[in-house]
Amino acid sequence: MSATIELPHDVTPHPITGMYNGKFGVWLFLASEVMLFGALFSTYVLLRVGNPEWKHGWDLGLNIPLATLNTMILITSSVTVVMAWYSLQINKFDTARLYLWATVALALGFMVVKYFEYTAKFSHGITPKSNLFFAIYFTMTGLHGLHVLGGVVVFLYLVGPGSRMWLTHPEKYTNRIECTGLYWHFVDLVWIFLFPSLYLL
Amino acid sequence: MTGAPYGRWSPWNAAADGVQVDQLISIIHWFMLVLFVGWGIFFVYCLLRFRSRAGHQASYALPAGKMSKYAEIGVAIFETVLLVGFSIPVWWRYKYDPPKPDRRQEVRAVGEQFAWNFHYPGPDGKFGRTDPHLITASNLLGVDFDNDPVAKDDVVSPTMHVRKELPVYVRISSKDVIHSFYIPAMRVKQDAVPGMEVPVWFTPIRDSDEFRAAIAKDYPLNERFKEKMLRTTMVSMQKYEKGGETIAESGQVISDEIVEKLKTAGTTTVRAAEQDPIQVVCAQLCGANHFKMKAPMSVDTEAQYEAWLKELTTEPQLDLE
Amino acid sequence: MSTSAAHAHPGSGHAHGHGHDHGHPAPGFWSHYVFSTDHKTIGIQYGLTALVFLFLGFCLMLVMRWQLAYPGQPIPVIGGWLPKSIADAGILLPEGYNAFGAMHGTIMVFLAIVPLGVGAFGNYILPLMIGAQDMAFPRLNMASYWSFLPGCVVMFASFFLPGGPAQSGWTSYPPLSNIATSGQTWWLLGMVFLITSSLLGSVNFIVTTIHMRAPGLTMFRLPFFVWAQLVTSFLLLLAFPPLEAAAVLQLMDRVAGTSFFMPEGLIISTKLLTESAGVFQGYSGGGSPLLWQHLFWFLAHPEVYVLILPAMGIVSEVIASNTRKPLWGYKSLVFSVIFLGFMSFVVWAHHMYMTGMGQAISIFFQATTMIISGPSVVILTALLISLWGASIRYTVPMLFATAFLPMFAIGGLTGLPLGLTASDIHLHDTYYVIGHFHYVVAPGTIFAVFAGIYHWYPKVTGRMMNQFLGKAHFWLSFLFINGVFMPMFWSGMAGALRRQYDPLMQLHAETVQGLGVMTSWSAWLLGLTQLLFILNFFWSLKAGAPAGENPWHATTLEWATEYTPPRHGNFAAVPTVHRGPYEYSVPGHAADFVPQHEHA
Numbered sequence A: 001m002s003a004t005i006e007l008p009h010d011v012t013p014h015p016i017t018g019m020y021n022g023k024f025g026v027w028l029f030l031a032s033e034v035m036l037f038g039a040l041f042s043t044y045v046l047l048r049v050g051n052p053e054w055k056h057g058w059d060l061g062l063n064i065p066l067a068t069l070n071t072m073i074l075i076t077s078s079v080t081v082v083m084a085w086y087s088l089q090i091n092k093f094d095t096a097r098l099y100l101w102a103t104v105a106l107a108l109g110f111m112v113v114k115y116f117e118y119t120a121k122f123s124h125g126i127t128p129k130s131n132l133f134f135a136i137y138f139t140m141t142g143l144h145g146l147h148v149l150g151g152v153v154v155f156l157y158l159v160g161p162g163s164r165m166w167l168t169h170p171e172k173y174t175n176r177i178e179c180t181g182l183y184w185h186f187v188d189l190v191w192i193f194l195f196p197s198l199y200l201l
Numbered sequence B: 001m002t003g004a005p006y007g008r009w010s011p012w013n014a015a016a017d018g019v020q021v022d023q024l025i026s027i028i029h030w031f032m033l034v035l036f037v038g039w040g041i042f043f044v045y046c047l048l049r050f051r052s053r054a055g056h057q058a059s060y061a062l063p064a065g066k067m068s069k070y071a072e073i074g075v076a077i078f079e080t081v082l083l084v085g086f087s088i089p090v091w092w093r094y095k096y097d098p099p100k101p102d103r104r105q106e107v108r109a110v111g112e113q114f115a116w117n118f119h120y121p122g123p124d125g126k127f128g129r130t131d132p133h134l135i136t137a138s139n140l141l142g143v144d145f146d147n148d149p150v151a152k153d154d155v156v157s158p159t160m161h162v163r164k165e166l167p168v169y170v171r172i173s174s175k176d177v178i179h180s181f182y183i184p185a186m187r188v189k190q191d192a193v194p195g196m197e198v199p200v201w202f203t204p205i206r207d208s209d210e211f212r213a214a215i216a217k218d219y220p221l222n223e224r225f226k227e228k229m230l231r232t233t234m235v236s237m238q239k240y241e242k243g244g245e246t247i248a249e250s251g252q253v254i255s256d257e258i259v260e261k262l263k264t265a266g267t268t269t270v271r272a273a274e275q276d277p278i279q280v281v282c283a284q285l286c287g288a289n290h291f292k293m294k295a296p297m298s299v300d301t302e303a304q305y306e307a308w309l310k311e312l313t314t315e316p317q318l319d320l321e
Numbered sequence C: 001m002s003t004s005a006a007h008a009h010p011g012s013g014h015a016h017g018h019g020h021d022h023g024h025p026a027p028g029f030w031s032h033y034v035f036s037t038d039h040k041t042i043g044i045q046y047g048l049t050a051l052v053f054l055f056l057g058f059c060l061m062l063v064m065r066w067q068l069a070y071p072g073q074p075i076p077v078i079g080g081w082l083p084k085s086i087a088d089a090g091i092l093l094p095e096g097y098n099a100f101g102a103m104h105g106t107i108m109v110f111l112a113i114v115p116l117g118v119g120a121f122g123n124y125i126l127p128l129m130i131g132a133q134d135m136a137f138p139r140l141n142m143a144s145y146w147s148f149l150p151g152c153v154v155m156f157a158s159f160f161l162p163g164g165p166a167q168s169g170w171t172s173y174p175p176l177s178n179i180a181t182s183g184q185t186w187w188l189l190g191m192v193f194l195i196t197s198s199l200l201g202s203v204n205f206i207v208t209t210i211h212m213r214a215p216g217l218t219m220f221r222l223p224f225f226v227w228a229q230l231v232t233s234f235l236l237l238l239a240f241p242p243l244e245a246a247a248v249l250q251l252m253d254r255v256a257g258t259s260f261f262m263p264e265g266l267i268i269s270t271k272l273l274t275e276s277a278g279v280f281q282g283y284s285g286g287g288s289p290l291l292w293q294h295l296f297w298f299l300a301h302p303e304v305y306v307l308i309l310p311a312m313g314i315v316s317e318v319i320a321s322n323t324r325k326p327l328w329g330y331k332s333l334v335f336s337v338i339f340l341g342f343m344s345f346v347v348w349a350h351h352m353y354m355t356g357m358g359q360a361i362s363i364f365f366q367a368t369t370m371i372i373s374g375p376s377v378v379i380l381t382a383l384l385i386s387l388w389g390a391s392i393r394y395t396v397p398m399l400f401a402t403a404f405l406p407m408f409a410i411g412g413l414t415g416l417p418l419g420l421t422a423s424d425i426h427l428h429d430t431y432y433v434i435g436h437f438h439y440v441v442a443p444g445t446i447f448a449v450f451a452g453i454y455h456w457y458p459k460v461t462g463r464m465m466n467q468f469l470g471k472a473h474f475w476l477s478f479l480f481i482n483g484v485f486m487p488m489f490w491s492g493m494a495g496a497l498r499r500q501y502d503p504l505m506q507l508h509a510e511t512v513q514g515l516g517v518m519t520s521w522s523a524w525l526l527g528l529t530q531l532l533f534i535l536n537f538f539w540s541l542k543a544g545a546p547a548g549e550n551p552w553h554a555t556t557l558e559w560a561t562e563y564t565p566p567r568h569g570n571f572a573a574v575p576t577v578h579r580g581p582y583e584y585s586v587p588g589h590a591a592d593f594v595p596q597h598e599h600a
Helices: A021-050 A064-089 A093-123 A132-159 A161-168 A170-200 B018-049 B066-096 B149-153 B208-215 B223-231 B256-264 B288-292 B302-311 C029-034 C039-069 C094-129 C138-160 C183-211 C224-256 C289-323 C330-346 C359-385 C396-413 C415-419 C421-427 C431-461 C467-493 C513-543
Strands: B105-112 B115-120 B155-157 B160-163 B168-174 B179-183 B188-192 B198-202 B217-220 B234-236 B240-242 B245-248 B269-274 B279-282 B294-300
Touching: A021 A132, A021 A170, A021 C183, A021 C224, A021 C289, A064 A093, A064 A170, A093 A132, A093 A170, A132 A161, A132 A170, A132 C224, A161 A170, B018 B066, B018 C359, B018 C396, B018 C415, B018 C421, B066 C359, B066 C421, B105 B160, B105 B179, B105 B188, B115 B160, B115 B294, B160 B302, B168 B179, B168 B188, B188 B198, B188 C421, B208 B269, B208 B294, B217 B223, B223 B234, B223 B256, B245 B256, B288 C094, B294 B302, C039 C094, C039 C138, C039 C431, C039 C513, C094 C138, C094 C183, C094 C224, C094 C289, C094 C431, C138 C183, C183 C224, C224 C289, C224 C330, C289 C330, C289 C359, C289 C396, C289 C431, C330 C359, C359 C396, C359 C415, C396 C415, C396 C431, C396 C467, C415 C421, C415 C431, C421 C467, C431 C467, C431 C513, C467 C513
Parallel strands: B105 B168, B160 B294
Antiparallel strands: B105 B115, B115 B155, B168 B198, B179 B188, B179 B279, B217 B269, B234 B269, B240 B245, B279 B294
């Protein structure tokens, strides 16, 4: 079915919300994601409070320096995606593309570090089954990792085949980068909460 | 209270605090009825009076709605009264006002797929140690009879015995999945959650004899009665004899043999009652045989209770009746 | 069907000629009927799929009702067709009974009612009612349906597993659900698909409602149907994720050996669980069964409002157009439904009163539960008062819509003894609860769904449904559905428990067995009655009287489409709205209705 209909506020912001459709949609989606990770954080709190002999992450062999590195990586990737968006705003598509590739590279770097963390645990026989801490650790970081991968897929599309849209609908393309960037900041934010909760406290 | 214990609105109330639950339910239902009838009258009136017909026009103007505001406020006030005046005090009695430790019977009720087992502390009043590793088919609660001196007088039984007029303090837990300890006649219900032990308490005010007497019926000796006997143990409520020979004593369990004998003797009905008119059932889906998970509860007089204890030998014993 | 390319610009107000092809090839079968992004096609897809599952879910219960009325008797005719995990020699097995029970609830809630109320009615009607050409994100809409359907397939397929489908209730309480057969894992996977579908849909609905309204259509000129859908979408958006999280946690417990919901020391058949074999491979302990309940009910309570709100929306529209006067208390309806939405998030633990709850928490939840009854009462009262001064046309949709009112009242009122802890002691987990919630969803929501189908069928198909069959369908359904559910309050008061394979096993329930038989017969007769509807539905497609554009003489925008049935793009030109949604019997007007878009 060819979408020959022009839907209002696809690109122009709506007077009430001040956003175009996609941006409003992404914010709503993020609200639901807050509820998802919120439920998991609540689970973590409930289980930890209910188990007086809770062992701390650092006692159980979590690698704090590596996780700190990962935090820096993600924060940097949030910066690069903003730079990509800004470059598009000032019509510098090639610079934007570089920044998008940088974001992808950093995200993949995050996953590589995660890979090393996980395999180190598995080789010591530590799995989600081992105890309640690792159950919640693997579940929350695993779900977060899936969200990182999801973001990578979208970025790859936008910097690859999806970048053709820059030629026909530059404003809409810029908006897509903005929306994905918003999602990406959220993924970053979740990690910023995960990191201290699991590794430091 | 006259009439049958079961099947007329709610069951007989057999517990001292149960009457408050019943009162609240009653009041709420009167309130519901008043609201429904009030709304209903208005509703039916409108359906008839304002039906479309020749010469009748709808009016664009909206009726001023003071009545509905007052009704709304009235409902809110009534609900507050229900909550504060009834529900909260009753819940307090159920949750924060246990019978004093020196005048109550102690028992642990442990649910499993698909039975209740009751652990009695015995004359010393203390529960013996339990250990999951000691659990076997003949020691379902893993009571350490051999090594724990306190456990020596403990009793584990699939029947719950309590005494009339004596408060009972039940500690409820589960071995496997969530069950729910429910005795309809005692207005007691509590989820048995594994990993938790939650107490409930109640004071029986009717004993099992009274229940049996009230529930007794004249059953025709037909297929239906036979089917019922497959599901429930029935006892005869009077003595039956023929030609000097006793076929069944009052209080005797009716077996297939007895039924045949009665029929041969020319009797067509038997006055019988369920042996266990009060039951602990399971009120939370716990698996395939959830429907079968029930335990008899016997509300005894002092004498009956002592007799039950005596039946068991003095050795630490399991009542496998 | 020509592709109508509606190059209308918002506010331009002038029509473009249609019927001229802009050189686009006509869409093929697959992109027109299957992978369509048009909200109307997607609405119909949802509607048909959901109706099939509504029927299937109903049939599951009809089978169960045989076992309940005649325990241990082989099921006539179809007994032999049931798989080995469900029945043996035609007699339902306890596992089969539990499986059918769990799937009845799951299918009715997630595969039937919500997809009907939101996926079908919401998708089809909402953009039309706000004068939009489609949803804000048409492709996301398509993705939402195509996430829903795999969920349905997974749920349906689970019936054919060797161990049967999920059988731990639609509530799936652990530890029971943790140690259940593989059907439970499939249930969890199915839920992930279904939840994803809802989330995608809800984002679409909210953006569409706020952003895509026709010029002049302010929020307070929206038909109440749209407000109900908007609040429903927020509930879906914010309440479903915790269940998704819980499903992930339970999947981890079942598949990865974690123990989020399992305390240590569980003993199955005299063995400590760490030593047990089977699906469950041992675990570490330390978890909490109550954690699942909190996460589940955090969704499931707002979910029940998701079940009722679209129904209230539909009933409001049908009542307005068939009373020929404006709805009473529009503003209170709107504020009530918004307040209801908020409150629905803070009452969840009233499903958990018997878990060992203390005074403080129970007071909190009882108070919020009492408070939430307020807006429901306001909405019901407003709809009742809307009948005053009316000129009521007893069309088939109106019969269903008016019946909704007392049925919903019974459902709502019977929630009161359940909402207070002290009375809940006696009634929790009995048939009283089943009677309560079914009155709200069955003669409540389902009647509203029927009202909606009879009301909008002429718009969707261009034909009227047969009135005689419709009235027969209504009266018989009304009779039998009350026959099914009214006895349950008496059963429940007698203490008869729910989810019981053999009701004769318990003494206190034996005495109300006759009521159970009455329920079963009423249910089977209710089932037969639905054949009238199915017949009418399909027959009218070909042979119903042509409907014209606006057979009900209604004021809202969906009746002002360019074609009936509406085509891609919906309107000749984007309408401009000049008045509220219920301008019926306006003094000084010749006609007894003034459509929203008619020029002032």
